[in-house]
């Protein structure tokens with residue numbers, strides 16, 4: 001058919017748009033916002049992420065000053081004051097003695113999601129992994145959660161100090177620190193659900209222990225959070241073991257990770273092979289070089305997909321003032 005008002009429909013474009021829509025889901029676990037499902041080959045996810053965000057064009061650590069002894073951030077109606085220990089950063093294995101951008105992004109994401117009704121943390125049990133200086137867990141406690149901030153045993157001193165310094169006055173929830181090294185068996189209090197559980201049925205007739213509620217997102221009573229915890233290939237298996245140990249059918253995991261430069265050629269080669277343009281353009285190469293970064297994130301996603309459904313929260317769903325092309329945010333729930 002032809003005519004001035006009839007646009008020709010490109011079936012390939014339509015198909016792509018349909019596929020795109022299929023990947024978007026509203027609501028995953030306790031998060032009621034939109035997520036883009038991560039399915040299939042995780043290298044496609046990495047390419048999409050790098051293509052969309054182009055992280056190498058923006059400055060790393062835009063929201064933090066890692067050389068300062070103190071970092072302040074306004075959240076939940078108060079000014080949080082987080083002590084840092086920049087001099088410890090050089091010590092082997094020490095990364096949590098200062099704040100990282102994805103921690104600020106995750107903390108402000110939680111605040112924004114609760115304020116806009118996309119997430120409820122009131123009365124929920126939250127376990128933070130690799131809490132470092134403790135900012136994110138403190139924000140979760142101010143938002144009403146019962147938070148256990150965890151890290152390796154020698155990291156707890158600074159964590160406890162920051163909890164004490166910031167959890168004063170009217171705090172809707174509570175925060176405590178506990179040691180947890182990934183891959184080790186977590187203490188029972190980290191795994192056990194809160195005691196006041198009733199029983200509800202999900203639409204697929206599976207039985208879930210949770211307080212009676214009409215709100216399906218409320219069925220998910222436990223939340224595990226972590227910022228910048230996916231950065232070491234050796235630790236990925238242990239981290240995943242811990243995520244599995246801590247997860248039940250009513251657990252939602254929210255992770256924010258940083259996109260960094262890495263050293264794998266895999267992604268580069270894949271991107272070139274999959275490039276739809278016959279000529280290899282400079283921007284494709286640039287993107288590909290960036291992709292080298294995320295061999296570890298890709299490895300994590302690939303392994304995590306065996307146990308979890310994974311959705312990425314696009315930047316549009318984050319706090320408007322705390323969006324960074326260098327950060328990616330994922331929600332995971334058990335399959």
Ligand SMILES: C[S@@+](CC[C@H](N)C(=O)[O-])C[C@H]1O[C@@H](n2cnc3c(N)ncnc32)[C@H](O)[C@@H]1O
Nearest residue numbers: 095096099100103130131132152181182227228
């Ligand atoms: C890059 S820091 C991020 C700290 C904090 N979440 C933030 O965003 O500022 C990584 C954190 O993970 C912790 N971590 C690394 N390996 C760990 C392990 N095997 N078990 C437990 N915690 C670990 C580190 O001690 C550190 O606090």
